[in-house]
Amino acid sequence: MExxxxxxxxxxxxxxxxxxxxxxxxxxxxxxQSLTQRDSDxxxxxxxEDKIINQMELEIDRLSIEILALQQPxxxxxxxxxxxxxxxxxxxxxxxxxxxxxxxxxIINDEPQLKSYIDLPAMANNAAEMxxxxxxxxxxxxxxxxxxxxxQDKEIDARYKRVFDELIEIMIDNPAHTASxxxxxxxxxxxxxxxxxxxxxxxxxxxxxEAAFIKHSKKI
Amino acid sequence: MPSKISISHLNFYYGKVQALxxxxxxxxxxxxxxxxxxxxxxxxTFLRTLNRMNDTIPIAKVDGMVLxxxxxxxxxxxxVVALRRKVGMVFQKSNPFPKSIFENVAYGIRINRMYENKxxxxxxxxxxxxxxxxxxxxxxxxxxxxxxxxxxQQQRLCIARALxxxxxxxxxxxxASALDPIATQKIEELVVELKRQYTIVIVTHNMQQxxxxxxxxxxxxxxxxxxxxxxxxxxxxxxxxxTEDYITGRFG
Numbered sequence: 001m002e003x004x005x006x007x008x009x010x011x012x013x014x015x016x017x018x019x020x021x022x023x024x025x026x027x028x029x030x031x032x033q034s035l036t037q038r039d040s041d042x043x044x045x046x047x048x049e050d051k052i053i054n055q056m057e058l059e060i061d062r063l064s065i066e067i068l069a070l071q072q073p074x075x076x077x078x079x080x081x082x083x084x085x086x087x088x089x090x091x092x093x094x095x096x097x098x099x100x101x102x103x104x105x106x107i108i109n110d111e112p113q114l115k116s117y118i119d120l121p122a123m124a125n126n127a128a129e130m131x132x133x134x135x136x137x138x139x140x141x142x143x144x145x146x147x148x149x150x151x152q153d154k155e156i157d158a159r160y161k162r163v164f165d166e167l168i169e170i171m172i173d174n175p176a177h178t179a180s181x182x183x184x185x186x187x188x189x190x191x192x193x194x195x196x197x198x199x200x201x202x203x204x205x206x207x208x209x210e211a212a213f214i215k216h217s218k219k220i
Numbered sequence: 221m222p223s224k225i226s227i228s229h230l231n232f233y234y235g236k237v238q239a240l241x242x243x244x245x246x247x248x249x250x251x252x253x254x255x256x257x258x259x260x261x262x263x264x265t266f267l268r269t270l271n272r273m274n275d276t277i278p279i280a281k282v283d284g285m286v287l288x289x290x291x292x293x294x295x296x297x298x299x300v301v302a303l304r305r306k307v308g309m310v311f312q313k314s315n316p317f318p319k320s321i322f323e324n325v326a327y328g329i330r331i332n333r334m335y336e337n338k339x340x341x342x343x344x345x346x347x348x349x350x351x352x353x354x355x356x357x358x359x360x361x362x363x364x365x366x367x368x369x370x371x372x373q374q375q376r377l378c379i380a381r382a383l384x385x386x387x388x389x390x391x392x393x394x395x396a397s398a399l400d401p402i403a404t405q406k407i408e409e410l411v412v413e414l415k416r417q418y419t420i421v422i423v424t425h426n427m428q429q430x431x432x433x434x435x436x437x438x439x440x441x442x443x444x445x446x447x448x449x450x451x452x453x454x455x456x457x458x459x460x461x462x463t464e465d466y467i468t469g470r471f472g
Contacts, residue, residue: 072427074431075468077468
């Protein structure tokens with residue numbers, strides 16, 4: 001049977017997930033832009049649009065449950081629905097981190113600028129690129145690519161460590177900048193967490209494709 | 221888990237038409253094994269080779285080996301009546317005898333002379349009815365006709381009848397396909413309960429039923445065994461593409 005009833009719903013579920021992924025990418029990119037370009041209006045836009053992302057999450061939850069209940073998927077279909085249902089809250093949390101970065105931007109933008117935000121833009125680029133590639137890999141069910149992306153998380157972690165050290169140094173040298181530096185530390189931490197979340201998405205893509213659980217295992 | 225039934229290189233023919241091809245499979249003791257596959261794939265034929273029910277078909281011919289507890293059931297000296305006592309069967313359509321509820325269950329015990337006196341017979345009937353989860357529903361109407369029972373109750377009565385002669389293996393050919401969801405659930409709960417004591421082989425068209433009740437699942441197509449695996453594996457990550465296509469309804 002070429003056109004199964006379930007196919008239509010699985011396609012819809014995939015589309016909704018990719019839309020959520022796109023919105024999450026956009027939120028992250030705008031949040032960083034609001035920080036680096038000191039654009040608080042843009043930051044407020046990120047916060048506003050987070051509500052839409054929350055709605056998208058609920059919609060995917062609803063559809064996933066409906067497919068499980070009414071279509072009773074098995075094998076690859078089942079793994080697909082499970083993966084989508086698990087990736088959705090991860091994307092929503094990434095968007096929450098983007099909102100938190102936007103919150104920080106609104107505070108920092110009122111203070112004098114600290115250096116050129118050190119390694120943060122590069123870290124954000126890494127995270128955004130990882131997220132984009134992870135979603136591409138999910139679309140094409142390319143688990144080899146997912147495994148590659150997982151390895152990249154180490155780069156973000158390394159950058160986070162450098163940013164952390166540098167910001168602590170700034171706080172010690174210039175106590176007047178402590179508040180801003182602390183906010184930037186939060187931003188760095190959010191980006192580091194986003195890297196972890198992207199890794200989770202990649203692990204779920206490996207599950208989808210290979211039915212293998214690689215989470216919590218040293219072997220990638 | 222030791223094998224209760226061991227089938228090797230089994231071929232089955234209806235006259236010149238081959239219905240089963242070189243089936244080799246082990247059925248572990250006190251587990252539930254489900255047979256799935258499209259209509260006409262040979263799963264019921266295969267089920268019936270396990271207690272020689274196909275013997276009643278004159279043109280049927282079997283080669284290969286079926287060992288139950290290590291004994292070849294197709295050996296010339298096999299006592300087929302004893303075999304069918306040991307390997308009971310429940311069919312798709314419940315088929316109670318036109319007798320009372322009590323007599324339906326007592327029948328096998330009587331003809332096999334498996335009781336000492338009337339009280340013993342009554343005890344054995346009660347035990348079979350309890351084991352088939354029917355006792356509470358029928359204990360006050362044992363002498364009434366079995367035809368007064370609902371479809372689901374009649375099917376459990378047939379299970380009680382099979383259990384009464386103390387089998388070791390129970391073959392079930394789509395036992396719940398004609399029942400409503402509640403009666404189906406009762407049969408499924410019963411299957412899961414019965415596997416503590418019996419080895420059960422169940423043919424079903426209901427994928428979710430196979431998933432719910434069985435430990436292992438065998439998928440047949442065109443008389444061949446395509447895949448035989450742990451049920452959990454079959455329904456989450458089957459090894460064969462044909463299995464995946466079948467259980468996800470992709471069959472064309």
